[in-house]
Structures are given as structure tokens and as C-alpha cells.
Amino acid sequence: MPELPEVETTVRGLARVxxxxxxxxxxxxxxxxxxxxxxxxxxxxxxxxxxALARRAKYGLIHTDRAMTMVFHLGMSGRWRIDPKAIExxxxxxxxxxxxxxxxxxxxxxxxxxxxxxxxALESFGPFAVMGPEPLGDAFTPAHIKAALAGRTAPIKxxxxxxxxxxxxxxxxxxxxxYRARIRPDKAAGRISKPALERLVPAIKQVxxxxxxxxxxxIRDYAQPSGELGYFAASxxxxxxxxxxxxxxxxxxxxxxxxxxxxxxxxxxK
DNA sequence: CCCTCGCCCTGCTGGC
DNA sequence: TGCCAGCAGGGCGAGG
Numbered sequence: 273m274p275e276l277p278e279v280e281t282t283v284r285g286l287a288r289v290x291x292x293x294x295x296x297x298x299x300x301x302x303x304x305x306x307x308x309x310x311x312x313x314x315x316x317x318x319x320x321x322x323x324a325l326a327r328r329a330k331y332g333l334i335h336t337d338r339a340m341t342m343v344f345h346l347g348m349s350g351r352w353r354i355d356p357k358a359i360e361x362x363x364x365x366x367x368x369x370x371x372x373x374x375x376x377x378x379x380x381x382x383x384x385x386x387x388x389x390x391x392x393a394l395e396s397f398g399p400f401a402v403m404g405p406e407p408l409g410d411a412f413t414p415a416h417i418k419a420a421l422a423g424r425t426a427p428i429k430x431x432x433x434x435x436x437x438x439x440x441x442x443x444x445x446x447x448x449x450x451y452r453a454r455i456r457p458d459k460a461a462g463r464i465s466k467p468a469l470e471r472l473v474p475a476i477k478q479v480x481x482x483x484x485x486x487x488x489x490x491i492r493d494y495a496q497p498s499g500e501l502g503y504f505a506a507s508x509x510x511x512x513x514x515x516x517x518x519x520x521x522x523x524x525x526x527x528x529x530x531x532x533x534x535x536x537x538x539x540x541x542k
Numbered sequence: 543c544c545c546t547c548g549c550c551c552t553g554c555t556g557g558c
Numbered sequence: 559t560g561c562c563a564g565c566a567g568g569g570c571g572a573g574g
Contacts (some may be wrong), residue, residue, distance in 0.1 A: 273569095275568095282552090305551095306550075306551090306568090306569080306570095313546050330568080332569085345568085345569090347551090347567090347568065347569090348551085348552095348566070348567055348568070349551090349552080349553085349566095361553090379551095380551085380552055380553065381550090381551050381552050381553075381566085381567090382550085382552075382572090383550075383551065383552095383567075383569080384568095385570065424543060424544080424545095425545080425564095426544080426545080426546085430545090430546090433568085435568090435569085442567080442568070443566095443567065443568090530545095530546070530547080531547070531548075531567080532566090532567060533565090533567090535565085
């Protein structure tokens with residue numbers, strides 16, 4: 273499940289093989305994921321040079337010298353396969369570099385997306401236009417989140433998944449950050465105390481930073497582009513651990529919030 | 543505007 | 559062994 277650390281890991285992996293390279297060939301095996309691919313995708317990318325790779329929230333950005341940026345989202349099951357031995361089912365898009373290296377965008381569940389955006393207009397690209405700050409950036413502070421959550425009655429768990437509040441968190445890291453900050457997932461967002469928010473912001477930054485350092489988490493269909501596996505999943509305190517003991521003596525519980533599983537420790541999250 | 547809910551998609555798991 | 563319901567969930571639109 274690619275969230276911010278997994279996308280960051282992916283982008284870093286792609287940069288190693290794509291930065292400065294020319295895109296020699298583009299093959300489309302199935303021209304739609306969540307949405308149809310841009311009709312001019314092959315034309316724009318073929319022959320372009322990759323100038324830089326970047327990430328915004330859970331989106332990867334491939335900047336080219338044609339003033340266009342390819343924006344990809346990995347959805348639930350997306351991953352880039354670098355130098356695959358063979359093209360496999362769900363390799364929807366395949367890029368071949370001038371050096372002869374192939375890169376395949378594989379997405380079994382097809383929740384991902386591929387868009388082309390004018391590089392100068394990236395900030396007004398639909399999803400980016402209303403997005404909150406990067407959680408690892410300087411703009412993400414207790415003061416920001418306090419203002420963004422003021423008066424909100426929805427549970428803090430759901431608010432942290434809202435990319436307009438803070439951009440890049442998904443189910444796993446929200447559960448882990450709330451656990452670290454000792455905040456109940458179902459507490460009304462606008463009623464979280466200032467000290468708790470002052471714990472929450474560094475908790476989010478720390479869990480993301482630690483995961484990036486570990487190469488992300490791996491579950492089923494996520495892998496780093498290199499084929500190596502991220503090992504942060506071994507560090508989860510609550511996610512996927514229903515019924516297991518918490519070091520505080522309590523037991524990890526699960527309930528469904530907004531159609532998604534929330535994992536938490538009722539003994540330490542108040 | 544705020545909030546909740548259901549849908550999209552496919553592969554894997556567990557129960558019988 | 560085979561079948562099938564249930565589950566995973568980010569983003570987005572519908573509806574209250």
C-alpha cells in the first residue's frame with residue numbers, strides 16, 4: 273500500500289536509473305487505470321529527456337525537458353518494476369531508456385493514475401490545487417494543524433487521511449502516528465488538546481522519516497523498484513496487530529472507521 | 543461547507 | 559480440492 277514513504281522510496285529508485293536519461297520508447301499495454309491515460313502520453317514522452325524526479329504527497333513526478341511532467345499515483349497496488357526479465361500481466365506502461373533499460377508501471381488493482389501536466393502549472397493540477405502541506409515540510413506545524421482542525425467534529429483519524437489537511441498520509445501511518453502520540457482515533461478532531469497536537473506533529477514526522485530510512489513498508493504487492501523489500505512493516509506497533517499485546521500491558525484493538533480498519537491501543541490512546 | 547457512505551478494481555485468504 | 563464471500567483502501571462523487 274504505497275503511502276508517502278513508499279512513493280518516496282520509489283521516486284528515489286527511479287531517479288537512480290532515469291535522471292538525465294532519454295526516453296527512447298514508450299509502450300502502452302492498457303491505456304487506463306483509474307482514468308484513461310493522456311492521449312498524447314506516448315508522443316510527449318518519446319524522445320524526451322528526464323530532467324528530475326520528485327514527489328508531492330503520494331504522487332511521483334517525472335519532469336522532462338519538454339516542459340511537461342508525468343504525474344503518477346500508485347493507488348493501492350502500483351509499483352515500478354526496474355529491468356524486468358519479462359513483461360507481465362498488469363504492466364500497463366513500459367518505458368525504455370536510451371541506455372536500453374526498461375521500466376514497467378505495474379498495477380494489479382488499477383487504482384493508480386498517470387497524467388501529463390505542464391510543469392509550470394503543476395500547482396494548479398487538480399489534486400495539488402487544494403492539497404495541504406507536506407508532513408515532512410516546515411509548513412506542517414502544530415499551529416497549522418490546530419487551525420486546520422478547529423471546529424471540526426469528524427474523528428481525527430479521518431481528518432488525517434484528508435489530503436487537504438496534510439498531504440501524503442494513508443491508513444497505516446495515521447494509525448501508527450496516533451498510537452505514538454497517544455491519541456484516540458475516534459476523538460473529534462477539533463477537540464484534541466494543544467499538548468496532544470504538539471505530540472502528533474513530531475509523531476507523524478518521525479514515523480514517516482523512520483519508514484523512509486527503512487525503504488518503506490511492504491505488504492503483498494508493494495516492492496521497491498529495485499525489487500528489494502522495505503522492512504518498515506516489521507516496525508508497526510499497531511497496524512495489522514489486532515489482539516497482540518502493547519508494551520503498556522494493553523491489547524491492540526481494531527474497529528472500522530469510514531469503511532477502513534483502524535488499529536489502536538485503547539489502554540494508551542486517550 | 544461539513545460529514546458519511548459507497549463505488550471503483552483485482553488478488554489473496556479463510557471457511558466450508 | 560474447489561468454490562466463493564470477504565477483505566485490502568485512496569480518491570472521488572453522491573446524498574443528507
